Amino acid sequence: MGNSIIDSLKKAKRRYVAQWTLSSLDKYRGHQYLDTYAGPDTDDAVAVKAQVTFYAHQIEKGLSHSDFRYGFGKKALANLSRALDKLRSLDDGYADNEAYLSALSALHEYIVRHNAVGYDITDVRRLFAADVWSAAVETEGVEGGSVVVSASTKNGNGEKTFRELAHERHAIREYADTPVTLVELSEAIDLARTAPSVCNRQAARVHVIQDADLIAKALKLQGGFNGYPMPPALLLVTADNRSFLNVYEHNEGFIDGGLFGMQLLMSLEAVGLAACPLNTVMSVETENKARTLLHIPESEVFIMYITVGHYPEQIRLCKSQRYALSSIMSVCE
Numbered sequence: 662m663g664n665s666i667i668d669s670l671k672k673a674k675r676r677y678v679a680q681w682t683l684s685s686l687d688k689y690r691g692h693q694y695l696d697t698y699a700g701p702d703t704d705d706a707v708a709v710k711a712q713v714t715f716y717a718h719q720i721e722k723g724l725s726h727s728d729f730r731y732g733f734g735k736k737a738l739a740n741l742s743r744a745l746d747k748l749r750s751l752d753d754g755y756a757d758n759e760a761y762l763s764a765l766s767a768l769h770e771y772i773v774r775h776n777a778v779g780y781d782i783t784d785v786r787r788l789f790a791a792d793v794w795s796a797a798v799e800t801e802g803v804e805g806g807s808v809v810v811s812a813s814t815k816n817g818n819g820e821k822t823f824r825e826l827a828h829e830r831h832a833i834r835e836y837a838d839t840p841v842t843l844v845e846l847s848e849a850i851d852l853a854r855t856a857p858s859v860c861n862r863q864a865a866r867v868h869v870i871q872d873a874d875l876i877a878k879a880l881k882l883q884g885g886f887n888g889y890p891m892p893p894a895l896l897l898v899t900a901d902n903r904s905f906l907n908v909y910e911h912n913e914g915f916i917d918g919g920l921f922g923m924q925l926l927m928s929l930e931a932v933g934l935a936a937c938p939l940n941t942v943m944s945v946e947t948e949n950k951a952r953t954l955l956h957i958p959e960s961e962v963f964i965m966y967i968t969v970g971h972y973p974e975q976i977r978l979c980k981s982q983r984y985a986l987s988s989i990m991s992v993c994e
């Protein structure tokens with residue numbers, strides 16, 4: 662009896678210490694995030710570059726839609742214009758800034774595709790500074806925008822090198838009508854088990870959704886796939902917290918789950934399936950709705966959704982140009 666009271670007290674103390682440690686870690690990370698993220702009031706050139714990339718990508722997405730909607734993207738274009746103005750005020754070398762150049766290319770394609778059918782975009786033109794607009798008109802359009810890929814280029818993906826697969830994988834948001842079988846999905850998920858994980862604890866889980874009604878409901882809650890036809894299959898990658906032994910690992914699920922998600926995207930490409938990762942950034946309330954809808958256990962954290970389908974004969978996709986090596990690599994001394 663005496664021992665059980667002592668055990669309960671020890672347990673309560675361990676929980677208290679764990680809770681205190683978790684909240685100080687979260688407080689520290691919260692402050693670090695608040696001080697550095699690319700929020701609307703940032704005056705940091707790198708953060709504003711991220712804003713430019715974000716809004717330009719929204720335009721790229723509109724350009725890649727098979728059901729092209731003329732005059733699309735007014736809000737994204739207005740945001741892009743503001744972010745470009747800010748970038749120009751913060752970066753003296755803005756004319757060579759890779760995000761600026763990508764944005765100009767996307768804008769260039771926007772102008773060309775509307776001009777080609779005589780669609781009036783005077784209101785869009787008014788959103789931008791005159792010199793930005795003329796730079797967009799004159800740009801070669803090689804950086805951002807959209808590009809068409811044929812399904813035939815995916816034949817023999819199983820024999821391609823990693824280098825080829827890495828360069829040729831792209832987020833595909835529209836698919837052939839052919840259903841995706843559990844056998845096909847299993848092959849890719851099985852291959853993705855090669856992903857590394859902390860102390861090999863393999864926290865990642867994959868929930869397969871094939872029911873059209875469930876897919877539609879889950880994607881409605883997700884909110885980042887609007888305007889596209891529903892995919893034949895949807896995967897939800899999660900990480901099971903029961904794989905972790907102490908509070909310092911409380912974010913490990915996001916890391917290991919993310920690594921697994923990437924391995925799964927490459928595996929899907931290797932087996933010849935088209936896919937698009939989708940964020941699971943949502944409010945607690947929305948996450949709980951999705952958790953209930955898909956019967957996801959409380960112990961699992963959401964990592965990402967992945968829409969999956971077969972490649973259509975031809976697909977127009979976002980170029981999603983990458984930053985240069987020199988922008989992301991530095992050597993520690």
Ligand SMILES: Cc1cc2nc3c(=O)[nH]c(=O)nc-3n(C[C@H](O)[C@H](O)[C@H](O)COP(=O)(O)O)c2cc1C
Nearest residue numbers: 718830831832885886937938939940941965979981
């Ligand atoms: C974690 C994650 C979340 C994403 N969320 C979305 C999303 O909600 N909607 C969307 O259309 N694309 C989403 N994407 C796809 C990205 O836009 C795409 O991967 C990026 O532009 C790079 O292009 P690529 O995949 O063709 O190389 C997401 C990608 C990742 C990795």
